[in-house]
Amino acid sequence: MVEHRLRKNGWLSMHVRLKGVKRVRKRLADGTIRLYHYDRATMTPIAGTPGTSEFAASQAEAGRAKAQTRSAGTVEWLIRQYRQSGVWKRLAASTREIGNLNLKAVEEKWGAMPIEALTIVPRPGVPSARTLLLDWHEGLAETHPRAADAKLSAFNGVLAWAVDKGHIPRNPIGTFTRAYRANRADLIWLPENIASFESVASPKMHLAMMLALHTGQRQGDLLTLPWSAYDGEAITLRQGKTRKLVYVPTTAALQVALASAPRRSPTILTMASGRPWLKRHFHTIWTETVKAAGIADDLHFHDLRGTAVTMLAEAGCTVPEIATITGHSQAHAQKILDRYLARTRTRTLARSAIAKLEDHRRTRQMETKTETGA
Template sequence: MANMKGRRRFGNVRKRASGRFQARYIGPDGIERTAPHTFETEKQAEKWLTIIESEIIKGDWTAPEAGEVQLDEYGRKWIAERKLQPRTRENYEDLFRLRIRPHLGKLALGAIKPQTIRSWRKTLLDGGTPEPQAVKAYSLLRAILNTAVKEDEIIRQNPCRIKGFDRYHTPERSVATVAQVYKLAEAMPPRFSALVLVAAFSGLRWGELAALRRCDVDLDAAVVRVPRKLAALRDRMEFGPPKSEAGNRSVTLPAAALVALRPHLKEHVGDEPQALVFTGEKGALLRGGNFGRAVKWTETVKAVGLPDGFHFHDLRHTGNNLAASTGASTRDLMHRMGHASMRAALIYQHANSERDREIAAGMDKRIARERPKARKRKKAG
């Protein structure tokens, strides 16, 4: 559109009765918009229009009013519409309700800047929020605003781009030795002994173990299938698919796990194919809290020599470390652990210094065999 003097190809400038200049333009969406303020000179108004035109050409333009959408409304809608596992959805809802909404909910998306994020994080930490929770809240907010940038094109840049805010130091978790695993299993009530051994030697997660059915166990092939998991939600227990596609897998059990599993199936599991392999004391669904109380987990862990804070999930680390010590490839570990990314598998490989020593010893033997040959060839020459 030309201006009143017919000189501009984009937008127009007119002089108001006040003597100041107003700039207007038609956006890519066909709607005419006026600059948010007037200008002292015509040249300033034209310069502003040139900037807007450049943004449109480069694809950086967003509707000015789009950034006025409040984070509260946008964030809650993002969580509701996202394809998420039920447990993950509840975790996101809690994070948003407790850590994000009270501090940033009333802000327009376009008003959230990196400095806003820095102040928000400091407020969380100063208020006693544990750093892992602050990191999770930051990561959730970053994901929400990424959608606002890349998919909905409401804002131009994601303010959650601050180095280091998405990480925190995680103390290395305890790894039970094989001897400690057996001590722990022996200290359990009989119906939970096999649960401990299978957890340690298969690497299955708690929810995967709780969802195992008799039809998933093939004792002859020494294999368990993992087609589902059991999740404890706010108001119910729910069976669902594994955490990711990689989680839907078959895991071969070592003989030590089979030795424990065979009698367990006979004594504690119904004959029907859909019978759950591991249940509570009265045959109910296995719940973490009820299990902990039934076996007096904290006291029992201490009695067998494991450190304070040792969790049931830490048994999985024993199995994964044992698997890594065999020289399993990264791909093999990913499959066994049910991980879609290499990150966790690489951690177990790097942590296994014993296997690295075995490799170095093997190299030494090869070097010792080859070195005399090289000397003989040198003398012959």
């Protein structure tokens, strides 16, 4: 009877086409026949009826368990365990997305390596796991240094977690020399850069610029910032990367910009259609606007965060005050100031020096005219 009902609803025929699923019919004590489903490789029971979301979820879970069993004792297994850990789940969604890409590359290269090989001391003439991993990193860095650093850093995080959990006795990577060295100490948005950008920016891009400069928040947090976070006087948000709750009183200029912005979506920043920005699309439009503005410096949206820190410092804000607004630690905020203020202060001092020189020349000219009676 049960089988007849399944066939009538199309579930039984759907089940037949499912790969890796074993069907078992059992007679119950009352004489009725019940149909059960199992993962064929592990005989793990699959809950629900074929064609339902419950069945699909249970089958996927059985598949994950099968993959874990198949890869037990290898680097692939270690990475899969890490992805199920609380450490991984507490990361921001954007961080997990990037991490998945980097760890996938690690799995493809080193997934089959036994866990024991990570820390054993090989016989003379045989490279250790650390040597192999650093050589791999060096090879990748010849063409893509930044990507090479990201992949090895992602694996380094897995290994550090594995040490804490007792899976391995020590981390074979630990510290390593990074191939990519970015020095953005000189790259902040100067007033002339901002003016050039605003002269060609659409209202959507102008509002994004205002929010970044006047709040010091990350692009990811601003693209998802809802109107409900703004009460007319301040913006309150929980940062996606650090999970810090920050309270940012808004400037008069930002209040005017927000008051004139259309509310076509729950989020403040939207595309022309009124839908929230896709990160890649926003990056494209922002880059096009920077190019149209004729800004020659290699300025990124993220540099607005450092620019906001310098603006707050030049306005007389203390490091603790700046850190409270931007969400940085005080140590990190001070580090930013040490790096970024050099350029603005250098220009200010240079202008001051030239102004004094011109004043001195005018004074000398006046004295000369007085002495000669000219």
